[in-house]
Amino acid sequence: MPEMNIGDFLVYLYDLLGWLLGVIGLHSSAVSLLQKLVAGFVLANFAMLTPIFTIWLERKVAARFQDRLGPNRVGPFGLFQSFADIVKLVIKEDITPVGADKVIFNIGPVLAVMSVVGIWAVIPFASTMVGTDINVGILYSVAVGAIGTLAIMMGGWASNNKYALLGAFRTVSQLVSYEVPMIVALLVPTLLAGSMRMNDIVAEQQVWFIVAAPLAMMVFLVSSIAEVGRAPFDLLEAESEIVAGFHVEYTGMKFGVWMLAEFVHAFTISALAAVVFLGGWRGPLVDQYPLLGAIYFLTKTYVVYMVLLWIRVTLPRVRIDHMNALNWKFLVPLSLAVLVVTALVGKAVPADVSAGGRALVLFLSNVALAVVSISLLAGFSRKLQAVEQVSIDSSGAGG
Amino acid sequence: MNATPIIFLVVAALTLVAAFLVVTVRNLIHAALWLVATLFGVAVIFVLLDAGFMATVQLVLYIGAIAILIVFAVMLTRRVMQDVGPQRNSNWWLGAIVAAVFFVAISSLLWRTGWPALPGGDVGDTVLALGRSLVNPDQYVIPFEVASVLLIIALIGSIAVALPGKQSE
Known part of the structure; x- marks a missing residue:
């Protein structure tokens, strides 16, 4: 008798659904279409219901960082606060501003959520649990995410509000430019795994890619935080500068949908980082029980999410010129350097070296690269300070 | 079906x-x-x-x-x-001529191309095949490299255009 495998439970359910549909006399192509629709429905709802928990988590953790209690009235530990918020958002008045482009105004938030939820189609929860394992998985995640930029522009423009339009303009300079280092950083794990298929990338990580490519992971995390547009890169909605940015005219649940998109996006990039750099579903005993992989994957995702929270509540907002300078003068050159070094070192290491040895060599090359870039930055900073000192001295002499 | x-x-x-x-x-x-x-x-x-x-x-x-x-x-x-500006300006007929010529050129090209039937069944890893063919000297390495050089020229050109001149400082 074959060993009962709890990891195949969902696969079994999937097959059962197919068998049931076959029994009631549907054509096989219709059956597989319905199976895929149901699977997609479940997956999308998993992604969209997660924020009910992560919003609570975020508020609680942020409160702890700021020496407050956070939500503690609704339910145990304030766990049901998100439900109260949802009810509040739903019963609020839904206002469409005068002169707004109604259709685009309404499509905007939906497109934003769609672009984020679409990424979950290629994220492997376990070796057997993946929506669709296409051979361009990594590139697909970037491509679908790019639609989110368009959604924000549509929302900002259609609102017929100057602040909203300014928010949309900032979006272009931020999201489009931070896409460059993000894509280059994702090329490094692609190079190491020799595939863009998500499951192949996870399978190649006998040693997690965070060891072989720590700099690439750093670049990826920084540029993804900018892509989500949360602190310290929340210039899209800087309250003190442009009111609330692109969603200033949105009310009620439409505003809620924008928030949903942001929270799902933050969770999604945590999941991407966990899959690409932290070994995804890999962990002890995962060969016998594939379902354990999903638990490992979600644990790693939440660890990355906590790091994002930590960054969010600790750092102040960057200025807009610093934001652009950080991207074009630091992240882009660094990511290109990491890519070239990884390619050269990866080829230089003989093929018979074990995965651990290869990762160690790559790690040392990353450390060397980090030392070089930090010393370059220090020199640049000293030069900048000298120039500022001169200008202070000269203005003091003039006055 | x-x-x-x-x-x-x-x-x-x-x-x-x-x-x-x-x-x-x-x-x-x-x-x-x-x-x-x-x-x-x-x-x-x-x-x-x-x-x-x-x-x-x-x-x-x-x-x-x-x-x-x-x-x-x-x-x-x-x-x-x-x-909401006008949709046409005085050069509309020139645009129409160019579009017509382009349409005739493309459709005659499509007409004359023989369409080979794709191999049925599993075609393998298309990304791998595409990558290999781009660096294969017998296939597309020269167009690929020429396109890369062209893009680099465009990149440097745009930087040169955007760079603030000496007189502006």
Whole structure:
């Protein structure tokens, strides 16, 4: 008798659904279409219901960082606060501003959520649990995410509000430019795994890619935080500068949908980082029980999410010129350097070296690269300070 | 029954309608957004052709970068909310001639091309085959390198144009 495998439970359910549909006399192509629709429905709802928990988590953790209690009235530990918020958002008045482009105004938030939820189609929860394992998985995640930029522009423009339009303009300079280092950083794990298929990338990580490519992971995390547009890169909605940015005219649940998109996006990039750099579903005993992989994957995702929270509540907002300078003068050159070094070192290491040895060599090359870039930055900073000192001295002499 | 021809017909029809709307709607932003819809339709057709890589590149480059730059440029250049400009200027007949010539050229080219039947069944890893063919001296390495050099020239040229001159300091 074959060993009962709890990891195949969902696969079994999937097959059962197919068998049931076959029994009631549907054509096989219709059956597989319905199976895929149901699977997609479940997956999308998993992604969209997660924020009910992560919003609570975020508020609680942020409160702890700021020496407050956070939500503690609704339910145990304030766990049901998100439900109260949802009810509040739903019963609020839904206002469409005068002169707004109604259709685009309404499509905007939906497109934003769609672009984020679409990424979950290629994220492997376990070796057997993946929506669709296409051979361009990594590139697909970037491509679908790019639609989110368009959604924000549509929302900002259609609102017929100057602040909203300014928010949309900032979006272009931020999201489009931070896409460059993000894509280059994702090329490094692609190079190491020799595939863009998500499951192949996870399978190649006998040693997690965070060891072989720590700099690439750093670049990826920084540029993804900018892509989500949360602190310290929340210039899209800087309250003190442009009111609330692109969603200033949105009310009620439409505003809620924008928030949903942001929270799902933050969770999604945590999941991407966990899959690409932290070994995804890999962990002890995962060969016998594939379902354990999903638990490992979600644990790693939440660890990355906590790091994002930590960054969010600790750092102040960057200025807009610093934001652009950080991207074009630091992240882009660094990511290109990491890519070239990884390619050269990866080829230089003989093929018979074990995965651990290869990762160690790559790690040392990353450390060397980090030392070089930090010393370059220090020199640049000293030069900048000298120039500022001169200008202070000269203005003091003039006055 | 195979569903692919039906999906193709629906997607192709939607793409054509969107492309038609790009040149007929009066609002420039709407035209740009219909262009996005057209490009998306082309991406779906790439998927139907088993060219997943081309489809995602179509999304990243054309929707993620080029379409957004077009929308951005339109937003910056005119007050699109109030101002609906004329759709034709005095050079419309020149444009019509160029479009007609281009249409004849393309359709005659399509007419004369022999369409080889695709090998049926599993075609293997198309991304791997594409990558190999781009660096294979017997296949496409020279066009690939020429395109790269062209892009580098464009990049350096745009930096040279954007660089502040000496006199402006």
